[in-house]
Amino acid sequence: MTTALRFLKRYPVVPLTVLVGIGVLALHTAGFAFAAQVIATVFVAAFMLWTIVGMVRSLLKGQFGLDILAVVAMGATLAVGEYVASLIVVLMLSGGEALEDFASYRARRDLNALLERSPQRAHLLDADGSLREVPVEQVGEGDLLLVRPSEIVPTDAALLDDVAEFDESSLTGESLPVTKSAGDEVMSGSVNGDDAVRLRVLRPAEQSQYQQIVKLVAAAEDAKAPMVRLADRYAVPFTIVSLVIAGAAWAIAGDAARFAEVLVLATPCPLLIAAPVAFLGGLSQTSRRGVIVKGGAVLEQFGRIRSAAFDKTGTLTRGRPALIDVRAASGFEEADVLRDAASAEQYSTHALADGIRAAAEERGLTLLPASHAAEAATNGVTAVIEGRTVVVGKPAYIDALTPDFVREELRSGEAAAYVAIDGRYAGALILADELRSESGAVVGWMREHGVERIAMLTGDARPTAESVAAAIGVTEVHAELLPADKVRLASEMAPRPMLMVGDGVNDAPVLAAADIGVAMGAKGATAAGEAADAVIVADSLSRLVDAIRIGRHTLAVATTAIVIGIVLSIGLMLVATTGVIPAVAGALIQEAVDLATILYALRALRPPKGSELGTVPSAQVASVMRSG
Incomplete structure (x- = not known):
């Protein structure tokens, strides 16, 4: 009930048109045709005036839509007494706008629910x-x-x-x-x-680093060119062709009624309804696949992507450390060092502990209980395991406990947890940010399916960035970037449209500047999600491929539905120039055309076929990372 009331309040023209139409038909059936015509004329004329005001405002902004043809169609049908047809045009025009707004509202509602978890x-x-x-x-x-x-x-x-x-x-x-x-x-x-x-x-919150990034986001959004809706691309040529055919029919026949008979078949309902129906179906598909897309115009851009850029941390990688090597000291076995260290890390809250425990479990090692455990904050953890005193921690902490300590050489992006067992240096566990197993497959799929340029834009160190890029097949790397650098590179990147994928606050400005900004939303980076055009809520980069596939499928369905409607309308208009199709019959036939295009547009509800993403085995990715 609440939803229905909200719809009535937001889109009053739709139910009002239905009520007026029912009343007009009732009066006409009862023999009060003149009263029915007056009511319909007054209502449609008021709607025309309201539409013209909005149309003028749009034209002043340089935007040309289908409203001109709709207004002419309504005026022509009223002029020849086809007031029922004019009411149908009003219903289709207002209903199409409501449908398109609903799709965008639903997407933003889901996104806002995702972003509300940020503390304020x-x-x-x-x-x-x-x-x-x-x-x-x-x-x-x-x-x-x-x-x-x-x-x-907070600041x-x-x-x-x-x-x-x-x-x-x-x-x-x-x-x-x-x-x-x-x-x-x-x-x-x-x-x-x-x-x-x-x-x-x-500094107060409004002057903090976070707010500076937010301001950069706003500037980037202001600089981004607005998207043009699919239907609007056909608006000018379809309007011109329709008016030329109708005008020629009037001139040849010498009868103004012929103008209305032709134009009633040119109502832009296929363009107004078919595209929103198709994109609503596409948005439903992306939502089911774990991607929230902010409206049909964004989904349309997904279908046209020609270049892409990725952040590294949290996007191509998982954003959390994973074990890549065990370097056991002389006299110790790798499996024993990892098992004892992971067993001790059961009692630690350190950021590296999860990666060490997970690595032991993946290798089938059984974690042992400790008879005693204690953690020295930020330094390490000590646990007594089966009579052995196991210490895992920072180099200085282990160095103070063992006479034979050896500091390991680390590459950029790596961290080490050092291990001592019974007062002897036992080795080191080397961790690095874990590469997503699907990253290479995603990059490969995009390159094979028409994305001409793929780059990495990251604030991380160049050696780490190049290592990750080499592992997944990205050859263009821009590293050690500030947020403003990312915005500049994204704005210069060609060909367009350009897609940018990131997850952090520092990615928010470039997500706003890109033609399509996609945020990895599983970690809940608020600024990135707010600036993005789409958010991947599932923790998998493969969902990006799903969004592109659905975008292409939806765009193809919507375009075909529009072309079907236009071809049928123009064909029927040419027939109507001969006078063989009366205005009433033309209005009914046009509704059949509308129904055909809408039914075709519903094909967007079906998942796209073919070209699905393959997978890259985790072991292969890990091997590439170690060799890189």
């Missing part, structure tokens, strides 16, 4: 030590904040505690946690580690 409040520490929760906007320079474990830092601030770790991947693209010491600046948008920390605010 801060925990303020007063002088007496009490804690208050306040809106972020009320936090000022010099205030003391408490940021709890795994919370987002730029300086760390007051001795040491803490923060996840800055959504800001900088660096997938590994960053350790900060007392006095270091912590950027807003960073995610706190496993311990509550105290911060002193350096």
